[in-house]
Amino acid sequence: MIIAVSGTPGVGKTTVSKLLAEKLGYEYVNIKDFAIARGMGEKVGEELELDIDELSRAVEEELKDRNVVLDSHLSHLLPADQVIILRAHPKIVGERLSERGYSKQKLSENVEAELVDVCLVEAIEKHENVIEVDTTSKTPAEVVDEILELLNKGIRKRIGIVDWSEVYDEVVPYLNLGGEE
Numbered sequence: 001m002i003i004a005v006s007g008t009p010g011v012g013k014t015t016v017s018k019l020l021a022e023k024l025g026y027e028y029v030n031i032k033d034f035a036i037a038r039g040m041g042e043k044v045g046e047e048l049e050l051d052i053d054e055l056s057r058a059v060e061e062e063l064k065d066r067n068v069v070l071d072s073h074l075s076h077l078l079p080a081d082q083v084i085i086l087r088a089h090p091k092i093v094g095e096r097l098s099e100r101g102y103s104k105q106k107l108s109e110n111v112e113a114e115l116v117d118v119c120l121v122e123a124i125e126k127h128e129n130v131i132e133v134d135t136t137s138k139t140p141a142e143v144v145d146e147i148l149e150l151l152n153k154g155i156r157k158r159i160g161i162v163d164w165s166e167v168y169d170e171v172v173p174y175l176n177l178g179g180e181e
């Protein structure tokens, strides 16, 4: 069983993926490490540009018969039996990515992506089994318990639980509306 945990950078994918894998007794797979170990991808500045088709083939070939939790903001684009899309208030995403020293442009791109549901929309275009979880004001353990409760009830699809358009004004400070670098 492949469970893909995805979402905007900074929503808590790695934290939740590791705890979810531990609770399920699944292998934790960081997709970036998986790709690098196989000589995939091309360094573009700080980023590793990955070929999704090549990555999908490798995941399909190597992981399809194993119980794994895939951790990446790209994992919803890969072959998976279940996709978990983590959400967080865009202000939280902004605060966390600011602490990492993201440029104003990169910060704005990611906050906007969370604001307009980019990962969720991409996930439901590709997968039927998509569970969306709002991590705002929840501990990682509470998030994992919520995921396990849904899966144990046989719920494979639960989306449409956040609408950040209502908080747009709160995140304007993180949006690079002036086009600064």
Ligand SMILES: Nc1ncnc2c1ncn2[C@@H]1O[C@H](COP(=O)(O)OP(=O)(O)OP(=O)(O)O)[C@@H](O)[C@H]1O
Pocket (backbone or CB within 6 Å): 007, 008, 009, 010, 011, 012, 013, 014, 015, 016, 073, 096, 135, 138, 139, 140, 143
């Ligand atoms: N539920 C939570 N409550 C409070 N803090 C959290 C929670 N989940 C994650 N964090 C914190 O938020 C930061 C980002 O978490 P994490 O690295 O797991 O996010 P990510 O989505 O994997 O980011 P990236 O995609 O950049 O790797 C970390 O400092 C982590 O400790």
